[in-house]
Amino acid sequence: MRWHDGQPFTAADVIFTYETMINPKTPTAYGGDFKAVESVEAVDQYTVHVRYKHPSAKALQSWSVWMLPKHLLETAAGEGKLREAPQNRTNPVGTGPYLFKEWKSGEKVVLVANPSYFEGRPYISRVVYRIIPSSATTFLELKAKGVDGAKLTALQFKRQTEYPAFRKAYVKYQYAANVYVYLGMNLRDPRFADRRVRQAFAHAINKREIIDGVRLGLAREATGPYKPGTWQYNPNVHQYPYDPAKAASLLAEAGWNEKNSDGILLKNGQPFKFDLLSAQGSDEGRKVAEIIQASLKDIGVQVEIRVIEWAALLKEYIKKRNFEAVILAWGITPDPDQYDIWHSSKTSPDELNRIGYANPVVDELLEKGRGTCIEADRKKYYDRLQEVLADDQPIVFLYFRDGLPVVSSRVRGIVPSPIGINYNFNEWFVPLSLHRYTAG
Amino acid sequence: MFGYALRRLILAIPLLIGITFVSFLVIHLAPGEPVENQSGESSTQSDAKLRERLREIYGLDKPLHVQYWNWVTRLARLDFGRSFSPDARPVLQKIGERLPITLLLNIVELMIIVALAIPIGVLSATRQYSTFDKVTTVFVFVGFATPDFWLALMLMILFGVQLGWLPISGLRSPTWEYLAFWRQQWDFVAHLALPILVATFGGLAGFSRYMRQSMLEVVRQDYIQSARAKGLSESVVIGKHALRNALLPIVTVLGLSLPGLIGGSVIVESIFAIPGMGQLMVQAVFERDYPVIMGNLVIVATLTLVANLIADLTYSLVDPRIRVAARRGRR
Numbered sequence: 001m002r003w004h005d006g007q008p009f010t011a012a013d014v015i016f017t018y019e020t021m022i023n024p025k026t027p028t029a030y031g032g033d034f035k036a037v038e039s040v041e042a043v044d045q046y047t048v049h050v051r052y053k054h055p056s057a058k059a060l061q062s063w064s065v066w067m068l069p070k071h072l073l074e075t076a077a078g079e080g081k082l083r084e085a086p087q088n089r090t091n092p093v094g095t096g097p098y099l100f101k102e103w104k105s106g107e108k109v110v111l112v113a114n115p116s117y118f119e120g121r122p123y124i125s126r127v128v129y130r131i132i133p134s135s136a137t138t139f140l141e142l143k144a145k146g147v148d149g150a151k152l153t154a155l156q157f158k159r160q161t162e163y164p165a166f167r168k169a170y171v172k173y174q175y176a177a178n179v180y181v182y183l184g185m186n187l188r189d190p191r192f193a194d195r196r197v198r199q200a201f202a203h204a205i206n207k208r209e210i211i212d213g214v215r216l217g218l219a220r221e222a223t224g225p226y227k228p229g230t231w232q233y234n235p236n237v238h239q240y241p242y243d244p245a246k247a248a249s250l251l252a253e254a255g256w257n258e259k260n261s262d263g264i265l266l267k268n269g270q271p272f273k274f275d276l277l278s279a280q281g282s283d284e285g286r287k288v289a290e291i292i293q294a295s296l297k298d299i300g301v302q303v304e305i306r307v308i309e310w311a312a313l314l315k316e317y318i319k320k321r322n323f324e325a326v327i328l329a330w331g332i333t334p335d336p337d338q339y340d341i342w343h344s345s346k347t348s349p350d351e352l353n354r355i356g357y358a359n360p361v362v363d364e365l366l367e368k369g370r371g372t373c374i375e376a377d378r379k380k381y382y383d384r385l386q387e388v389l390a391d392d393q394p395i396v397f398l399y400f401r402d403g404l405p406v407v408s409s410r411v412r413g414i415v416p417s418p419i420g421i422n423y424n425f426n427e428w429f430v431p432l433s434l435h436r437y438t439a440g
Numbered sequence: 441m442f443g444y445a446l447r448r449l450i451l452a453i454p455l456l457i458g459i460t461f462v463s464f465l466v467i468h469l470a471p472g473e474p475v476e477n478q479s480g481e482s483s484t485q486s487d488a489k490l491r492e493r494l495r496e497i498y499g500l501d502k503p504l505h506v507q508y509w510n511w512v513t514r515l516a517r518l519d520f521g522r523s524f525s526p527d528a529r530p531v532l533q534k535i536g537e538r539l540p541i542t543l544l545l546n547i548v549e550l551m552i553i554v555a556l557a558i559p560i561g562v563l564s565a566t567r568q569y570s571t572f573d574k575v576t577t578v579f580v581f582v583g584f585a586t587p588d589f590w591l592a593l594m595l596m597i598l599f600g601v602q603l604g605w606l607p608i609s610g611l612r613s614p615t616w617e618y619l620a621f622w623r624q625q626w627d628f629v630a631h632l633a634l635p636i637l638v639a640t641f642g643g644l645a646g647f648s649r650y651m652r653q654s655m656l657e658v659v660r661q662d663y664i665q666s667a668r669a670k671g672l673s674e675s676v677v678i679g680k681h682a683l684r685n686a687l688l689p690i691v692t693v694l695g696l697s698l699p700g701l702i703g704g705s706v707i708v709e710s711i712f713a714i715p716g717m718g719q720l721m722v723q724a725v726f727e728r729d730y731p732v733i734m735g736n737l738v739i740v741a742t743l744t745l746v747a748n749l750i751a752d753l754t755y756s757l758v759d760p761r762i763r764v765a766a767r768r769g770r771r
Contacts, residue, residue, distance in 0.1 A: 027493050083528040105527075105537055106715025107611060128614045132713040136593060137609045144601045144608055311472025311728055350492075437615055 001118045003069050004093045004100070011042035016070035016077075025080025033062035057370050057378060061335045069093050097122040097426040106131055123413070123429035126437070145169060148408040157404045158216040170406045175420050176229065177403040180222045181284070181329045183276075183292060183396040187356045189324055191272065198393040200250035202240035204299045205292055209242075211399050214287045218404060222397035224386040225330065225338055229418050231375070232336035234383040237390035247299050256300075265300040273302035274324035277317055279310045285327045288398065292327075319349045321356065329401075336382045337370045342389070357394040410434040445753060452745045457512075459741045460734070464508050467725075467733055474498065474524040474728040498524055498730075511734065520738075521731040525724075531735040534720065539702060541611065542709075542716035545632065546701040549639045553647050554694070560644075561651020562686075565659065566678055576648070584645035588707045592638045599634065607631050609713040635712045639705060650693055655686040688759055695751025699744040 001009040020026050021034045038051040052059060068077070072093055076085035087093060092100045097119070098111035109129040115121045130147060132138045139156055141147045143166070152161065157172060183201070185192035192198060211219045226233045251257075256265040256272055264271040276292065278285040286307055293303040303325075308317065317323045330341065340346050343366050344358035362385060369381040403420055413428045414421050430436075474494075495501045499510060514521060520531035560580070564573040600608035607613065611631050616624060658664065659682055667681045668674075706718040717736070724732035 024493075027497060083526070084522070089527060089529065104715065105534070106719055107713075108614075130610060130614075130713065131715070132609055133710040133719065134713070137596070137711055137713060140593070140596050140601055141608050144604065146600075146608055309472070311726065312470070314472060316471040 001095055002116055003071075003095055004114060005069075005072075006116075007069070007071055009067070009069075009095050010045050011048045013067055013070045014048045015040055015042055016074065017065070017068045020068055020073075020077045020082065021065070023077065023080070026077065026082055033058060055372050057373050058335050058337050059373070061333070066094065098127060101126075117426070119426065122426035124411075124425075142166075142170065142406065145408075148411065150406055152404040152406050154214075154216045154218045154402075154404065157218060157406075161406070169409055171409050171414070172404065172406045173414070173416050173421050174218065174402050174404055175416065175418060176220050176227050176400045177420075178227065178332045178334075179329050180225065180227075180332070180400045181288060181327065181398045182222070183288075183325060183398060184328055184355050185325045185395065186321065186323055187358075187394065188321065189274075191267075191274075192325070194254045195392060196250045196254040197256075198396065199240065200247040200254070200299070201296065202393050202396050203243045203250065204247035204301075205295050205396060205398070206242040207398055209295075210288055210291050213291055214284055215399070215401065218402040219399040220402070222399050224389050224397055225332065225341070226336060226382070226386065227332065227400055230334075230336075232379065232382045234386040237387050239390075240393070244295075244299055251299065251301075259300055262302075263300055264302050271302065272300065273304065276303045276305050277313060277323055277326040278305060278307050279313050279328075280307050281310065285329075289327050318354055321349070321354070336378065337366075339366045339370055342366060342385075342394070355394060357392075359388065359392060359394075361388055362392075410436065445749065448749050448752070452749070455745065456738075456741060460512070460515075460738055461508065463737045463741075464511065464734060465504070467728075467730060468504055468507070470728070472728050474500070474730065515738065520735040523724075523732050524729045525727055525732075531731045534732060535717070535735060535739065538715060538717050538720045541714060542703075542718065543701060545635060545639065545708075545714070545716065548632075549636055549643065550694075550697065550701065552636070552640045553643045556640075557644055557647035558651055558687075558690075560648040561653075562655055562678065562683065564648070564652045565655035565686075568656065580645035580648050583641045586642070588638055588642055588705070589711050591641065592634065592708065592711045595634050595638065606633055608634075609711075611714060635708050635714060639708050647690070647693070650690060651686070654689045655682065658682045658686040661685075684758075688755070691754050691758060692751055695747050695754070698747035698750070699740055702743060703740060 003009055003013075018034060018037070018040050021028060022037075036052055036054065036056050038053045040048060040050050043049050050059070050063070056062075069087075072087055073082065073085055076082050076087075082088075089103065095118070097114050097117045099114045101110040101112045103109045108131060111127045111129075113122045113125045132141065132147075135153055135156075138147070138150050139152070139160070142150055152172070157174075161167070161170070161172065183205070185198060185201075187193050207221045211217060211221065220228055223237050223239060224234065228235070251265060251272075255267045258266040260266055260271055262271075264273065266272070276289050278289045286305070289303075289305045293305055296303050313326075318326065318328075332338075340352045342353060342357055342359075342362050344353070344360075344363050346353040347356050347358075365381045365385040365388070369378050369385065372378060405421055407414060407421070410430050411428050412431060413424070415424060417423065492501075499507055502510075511521070520535075522528050522530050523534055560576050564576055567573055596608045599606040607627075607630055609631075611628065612624075613619070613627050613631075616627055619627060659678075664677060664682055667677045672681075702717055703721075706722050708714070709716045709718040710722075720732065721736050723729070724736070
């Protein structure tokens with residue numbers, strides 16, 4: 001295996017990458033994984049041995065970061081100036097199937113096939129990524145055959161691409177993306193600290209209605225923080241079917257059993273109302289919030305929606321824990337470790353347990369789950385974790401969004417899989433008779 | 441004349457400092473901070489220490505007045521700093537690669553607007569309430585009222601999708617570098633046609649109405665009456681005596697639109713996927729990329745001040761009365 005500039009890729013590069021990651025001068029979010037490493041040594045030119053202080057399930061995943069070429073970046077990394085190294089922009093060097101050709105800021109990135117890729121030269125010779133901010137423009141480019149692939153919105157996928165000419169020119173794909181949308185409640189608020197209230201909300205919210213209304217059916221109901229179809233997913237957890245009557249009785253159990261003249265539930269004379277925050281620019285978030293508002297109104301809970309610009313939402317509300325409820329999404333990793341999100345130690349302002357969830361059972365399962373590499377054991381811990389989370393409903397899990405890519409029908413060799421379509425891009429090809437761009 | 445220009449220039453310095461101070465304050469008062477977008481905020485991977493580290497790198501851990509002082513002292517050495525976005529490139533470089541296309545678009549647009557607006561204004565004024573006047577009035581007001589993005593999408597559907605005559609977005613075709621030289625130039629012009637059309641259509645109304653108004657006032661003046669009484673032909677009366685005077689207010693309006701030349705239109709740029717200044721600025725604001733925002737503001741503010749000065753100086757060039765008044769005022 002060789003770097004794009006022809007230098008061999010060796011164990012020295014792996015060790016250099018490791019040293020750069022743990023160097024306090026390197027600003028990276030991925031350094032934490034490498035701090036658990038006890039020692040790294042090169043056995044020979046192409047073998048590296050890594051020792052951990054404790055068993056770590058994420059070990060393998062954490063080493064699949066981008067390796068850094070030692071011969072090019074050693075000086076910059078040593079000075080803590082990795083971000084300013086010219087390789088970042090003018091001449092990035094890796095080992096992958098495509099070579100960097102050109103980047104025009106805000107306009108396009110051009111890649112060309114790497115003839116000496118270790119799995120063989122990819123079939124498509126040249127790839128141009130265009131940057132088009134407006135999804136309406138992207139869609140028109142597709143219609144005019146100006147681009148060969150793009151991502152569609154749910155509306156475009158469902159309603160605007162079902163005519164014969166489009167279906168002939170493009171193939172549409174659909175898979176569950178690694179993102180789920182949820183209703184988060186601040187558990188420091190005594191009303192939401194009561195599990196029955198959260199369970200009542202789960203019963204009062206019709207997930208199907210949200211999926212149909214917001215995503216036109218192009219999403220999958222979430223029952224927990226893992227994607228259906230993955231090894232860690234546990235389908236046998238407590239479910240919360242849409243049931244307003246059940247929701248009302250759960251709320252009554254929790255002490256919300258009177259109503260005022262407006263039909264709002266009361267407890268100790270206080271009406272049940274709260275602000276639901278959503279990020280500006282996310283049409284999806286706003287629509288989800290509106291449907292939840294209507295559903296909760298049916299059981300006597302008054303919701304005010306506030307749409308706030310993203311940076312402000314994070315800094316002023318989420319980080320300061322100054323919120324009652326919020327619509328957000330989590331991106332998930334292939335590995336099931338979600339210690340940072342659910343563990344009770346992760347609640348400081350910059351950390352990710354934003355809702356302030358604390359459950360000793362969950363803490364223990366998270367610690368055990370990341371502490372072993374035996375998948376069967378991990379499966380047990382994470383199955384149990386999903387059961388506890390389903391019972392507790394620390395957040396109301398709503399849905400996993402579908403990724404909706406579309407690619408020109410000239411392109412062959414695409415094999416859809418649960419992780420999408422791009423994983424075998426180097427095997428895609430265009431039959432000779434269908435070539436449109438011949439130069440290069 | 442020279443002394444006057446110099447005095448104005450010196451006065452502009454404290455003004456500029458005031459502008460930068462206020463904008464620095466405002467942008468830092470806006471909630472949110474730049475480190476969020478780089479620390480994996482929406483993913484399960486995040487690191488609190490990294491955020492502190494980034495704050496340190498960017499100097500955001502220091503009090504605001506210290507940050508401002510650092511920024512100003514660097515600026516005095518013409519160092520605009522590096523962008524806070526992950527590419528960490530020098531601000532001047534980022535602005536430098538975005539500026540030419542925005543300038544080109546806006547200058548062409550402005551030239552077309554002026555070239556069309558002056559005859560439209562003059563003709564509407566000299567034939568007030570004629571059919572031509574009424575038709576152009578309706579036309580320019582429709583242009584004024586039509587939302588940019590809507591017109592852009594309609595034109596894209598017509599010329600790009602239905603007729604297939606013009607490219608829809610971007611600056612160059614994907615196969616641009618393989619085209620022959622003249623085909624390359626044509627490709628570029630074709631890509632700019634729709635954005636320029638959209639921007640021109642919207643800007644035409646203002647200028648042509650100014651021109652019409654100013655012309656209407658001038659033709660009622662006594663000296664136009666006496667020019668006609670001298671027996672001059674109508675074209676000389678309008679084209680020479682009236683037009684020169686009617687252009688005066690247009691000079692001011694033109695001067696004021698100079699800073700807009702580098703600002704760029706966010707809507708037109710976003711919808712046509714043109715990597716110009718407008719997009720750069722909006723992105724910088726969303727990312728709280730302070731060095732880019734401030735660099736941009738300094739340049740726009742400086743240009744506004746310079747443009748104002750140029751407009752004032754041109755004024756005194758074209759209007760002898762102002763020259764005289766300025767001289768008397770100094771005494």
